[in-house]
Amino acid sequence: MILPPQINKFYILDLAPGRSLVEHAVSHGHQVFMISWRNPSSEQRDWGLDDYVTAVVEAMDAVLEITGSPDLNVLGVCAGGMTTAAVLGHLAAIGDRRVNAATFLVTVLDWEYPSTMSTMMSGPVVEASTRRSQQRGILAGDDLSRIFAWLRPNDLVWNYWTNNYLMGKNPPAFDVLSWNADSTNLPAALHADFMQISFHNAFTVPGGVEVLDTPVDLAKVDMPAYVVGAVTDHITPWQACYETVNLLGGESRFVLSSQGHIQALVNPSGNPKGSYHTNPATPESPEDWLAGAEEHAGSWWDDWVEWVAPLAGSKVPAPTELGSQAHPAGVDAPGTYVVA
Numbered sequence: 327m328i329l330p331p332q333i334n335k336f337y338i339l340d341l342a343p344g345r346s347l348v349e350h351a352v353s354h355g356h357q358v359f360m361i362s363w364r365n366p367s368s369e370q371r372d373w374g375l376d377d378y379v380t381a382v383v384e385a386m387d388a389v390l391e392i393t394g395s396p397d398l399n400v401l402g403v404c405a406g407g408m409t410t411a412a413v414l415g416h417l418a419a420i421g422d423r424r425v426n427a428a429t430f431l432v433t434v435l436d437w438e439y440p441s442t443m444s445t446m447m448s449g450p451v452v453e454a455s456t457r458r459s460q461q462r463g464i465l466a467g468d469d470l471s472r473i474f475a476w477l478r479p480n481d482l483v484w485n486y487w488t489n490n491y492l493m494g495k496n497p498p499a500f501d502v503l504s505w506n507a508d509s510t511n512l513p514a515a516l517h518a519d520f521m522q523i524s525f526h527n528a529f530t531v532p533g534g535v536e537v538l539d540t541p542v543d544l545a546k547v548d549m550p551a552y553v554v555g556a557v558t559d560h561i562t563p564w565q566a567c568y569e570t571v572n573l574l575g576g577e578s579r580f581v582l583s584s585q586g587h588i589q590a591l592v593n594p595s596g597n598p599k600g601s602y603h604t605n606p607a608t609p610e611s612p613e614d615w616l617a618g619a620e621e622h623a624g625s626w627w628d629d630w631v632e633w634v635a636p637l638a639g640s641k642v643p644a645p646t647e648l649g650s651q652a653h654p655a656g657v658d659a660p661g662t663y664v665v666a
Contacts, residue, residue: 327389327398328360329382329406329413332516335508336362338591339403340659341501345592347627354631355641359389361406362661366513368463374515375412379537382413386424392650397426399637403591404562407433408520411529414549415542427637428574429552429630432587434562435529435544436569452525456518464511502588530573548575552633554626556583556590568612578608579633580615581626593625602626 328348330336339360340348351358361382366373389398402410407430414428459465489495497503512520528534533541551574555564564582571578582603583590593600603619622629649655 327386327400328358329400329402329410330361330363331404331406332363332378332409332512333405333510335365335505335510336360338502338505338588341505341592345501345594347591350595350627350631354635356631356634356638357393357645359385359392361385363510365510366464367511371460371463371514373513375409375519375535376537378409378516379413379416382409383416388653390424392653395639397424397639399427399429399634400425401429401431402433403431404433404587405520407431408435408523408529411435411544411547412535412537412542414547415535415544416537416540418543418546418548419540425549426639427550427552427634428547429554429634430567430570431554432556432559432562432567432590433553433570434524434566435573436566437524437527438530439563439566439569452521456514456521459512459514459517463514465514465517466509466511502592506588544573545575550576550637551578552630553578553580554583554590554630555580556586558585559587559590561587565612568615571608572610580605580608581629582616582619583626590626593627595625595627597625600625602629604629 328336328339330339340346343349348358348360364370386398390396400410400414402408410428410430411433414425417423417425455465490497523529523535526534529542529544532543532545535542551570553567553570555562555567557564559567568580571580583593584599584601585593601621601623602625603616603621605615605619607615607618609615609618647655
């Protein structure tokens with residue numbers, strides 16, 4: 327079950343034939359379910375982390391009912407990875423073992439590592455940003471897109487200003503650019519929760535985050551975990567992503583992908599421009615990890631499917647129909663939401 331980021335639409339992970347992590351997983355025998363978050367308006371201003379964790383647990387209930395499986399594996403991306411951590415901490419606190427293994431893609435849970443994003447986490451900035459979203463009821467997707475663009479202004483701002491505005495060239499027809507323009511909002515309450523978690527680095531403190539009246543202690547999340555960072559990521563630096571292996575209680579595998587935050591996700595198997603680093607050891611510091619890592623050509627997708635295969639349970643015949651009587655299938659993917 328995949329938890330995409332709430333700040334982007336889910337189909338970045340199912341972008342096009344041959345460029346889809348979902349397609350790659352299915353082709354290796356995995357039955358894939360993916361959450362599609364609602365694009366909130368000011369009417370949903372009070373939806374906070376508790377509401378999203380509740381929604382994830384309900385989605386897990388549906389997946390387990392449809393498949394008849396006693397457990398499942400989860401994959402969280404960026405802000406969806408933060409939500410995944412909260413869910414897993416809650417389940418660990420109540421002794422619920424429904425999740426067998428977890429994957430975290432370009433996700434920061436420890437905000438201590440210095441980065442462009444962390445420099446924006448000063449008290450006045452957090453207060454002003456939270457106040458603005460509370461006044462509007464949402465953190466507007468367009469505002470968030472501009473923030474991310476200005477983290478890499480040469481590539482994501484001035485490049486288009488020069489080529490498109492000054493020189494009159496049309497931007498290239500590129501699926502990632504189309505997806506990037508398809509922005510989503512965050513409810514004010516969830517935005518405030520994320521800001522407070524990041525500002526106080528709350529996931530690093532046992533009980534620093536509390537969801538559904540349970541304390542989150544990531545050291546008690548003792549399942550196998552696969553953690554991915556991207557070498558040129560300007561939003562979630564790979565060194566910060568690496569710290570997840572020091573927080574979780576189970577055995578973790580860290581993989582460093584080439585490229586940036588989005589390109590690491592849309593990284594097809596056999597990509598001639600792709601590469602990734604692996605290291606069977608997980609020393610405390612990311613620098614020590616990299617010093618002992620080995621580089622491989624291609625995509626981390628292939629390494630991931632090898633890692634997750636023995637954690638996926640025994641193979642069963644593929645279902646002939648989608649859904650179940652209790653949870654009937656809806657419209658075909660990608661659904662009407664992506665064009666709304």
